[in-house]
Amino acid sequence: MRTKNSRGRDLVPTPSQTVGPYFQIGMSGAREIPRIAAPGASGERVKLICTIFDRDGVRIDDAMIEIWQANADGKYNHSAGRQSKGVDAAVLGFGRVSSNSEGICVFETIKPGRVPGRDGGLQAPHLEVSVFARGVLKRLATRIYFAGEPANEEDPVLALVPKARRNTLMAEPVASSTGGEPGAWRFDVHLAGRRETVFFDV
């Protein structure tokens, strides 16, 4: 349908629809991007292991996760308009992976630096996350923070989240005793249910 480009009048954004079960044809396969930061990137290396669950705790094997993050200096690979720090050529900043038969998406990246908040302060290191799936009519937005990071205490977005639910936004280091390798972090996404992840209206 035609939308009028009438000056001065706001247009209504196009409605969202589910990605459905066949999105891999268009957005996955060769178009997956598991490497958000190349090996030469500065910053602490992170292997991020995300698992997606439905309301009943069943793993979802037809979902897709996208990630957007800053480099180790807290700078996004985007317009320089409001950022004074330099970009890191090895940090793409974007990744997307569709879940495997066990509901898992694995990303290779670095822990981002702190990016500015709205009030001149700094946010804690975090990744922006989109979740898409059959049965999800519009993108679900959340954030991944790093458990144990002291800056979490003063993060302005975490401060909006009731204390009891903040843990749903924390990636946890995977202990090497349970098969974890150095730099491996785990993040579980529960679309609904007792441990429902905090999702944001962005």
Place this chain on the structure above:
Amino acid sequence: MPSSSRDGARSKSTGRADGGSARHRADSPTASSCRRYPEKTQPPYLYPPYKATLRRAPRKPLIVVPHTLSEVTGPVFGHGQISETDNDLTRQHAGEPLGERITVSGQVLDDSGRPVPNTLIEIWQCNAAGRYAHRIDQHPAPLDPNFTGAGRTLTDSQGRYRFTTIKPGPYPWNNHPNAWRPAHIHFSLFGTAFVSRLVTQMYFPGDPLFPFDPILNSIPDEKARRRLISAFDMDLTKPDWSLGFRFDIVLRGPRETPFENKK
């Protein structure tokens, strides 16, 4: 794939960005925040007629986040990743796919009416018989060896795009007895910011299945719903070749005057 320069200078093999600079996308708006969606123009998460939402829709209220740099920036993609036949789904195999050849074209605007240039559009669809080239599609309709159903392109400087493809067929699904999806093409767009990301579906005018489709009808506002129905367009129709359908797309954009590089 994302690129840090508008001409797609990022190297394919390493996934490296080119280091960026103050020039980088200086013409693209970076605002302190983007507009919110008007009420009822987007589907809810929980919509019981679409059964799969019951196990997958969050039940707790979403937490409203005032936009920060994290929300108003997003990945940028370059021409380096697009090949010549990516926007022509009828030329990706040795032979031509079966079905009605069509042109799908339109303009991508932000919600202030500004064109969104150089933004990645990805599409996917089933073939003319209603079958996806995907291992889990069990619909007993024939696969077409000459059709994959995947396309991608970047919008031009005016936000315009164009695909050549074949008209997808309707197909059955197991949501309820005798459930059929109206013919549709899936669209994915990035826009300029994390919050402008959109995945949607384009429908064809006059489809008798509209009243029965819970996915389309999950959008509460009827006017907003109609925005997903493309318009037959004689101007896009090529004589002796293909029918034309127009589908314009509006993405969320910055609320402020764009940052201008006065050079």
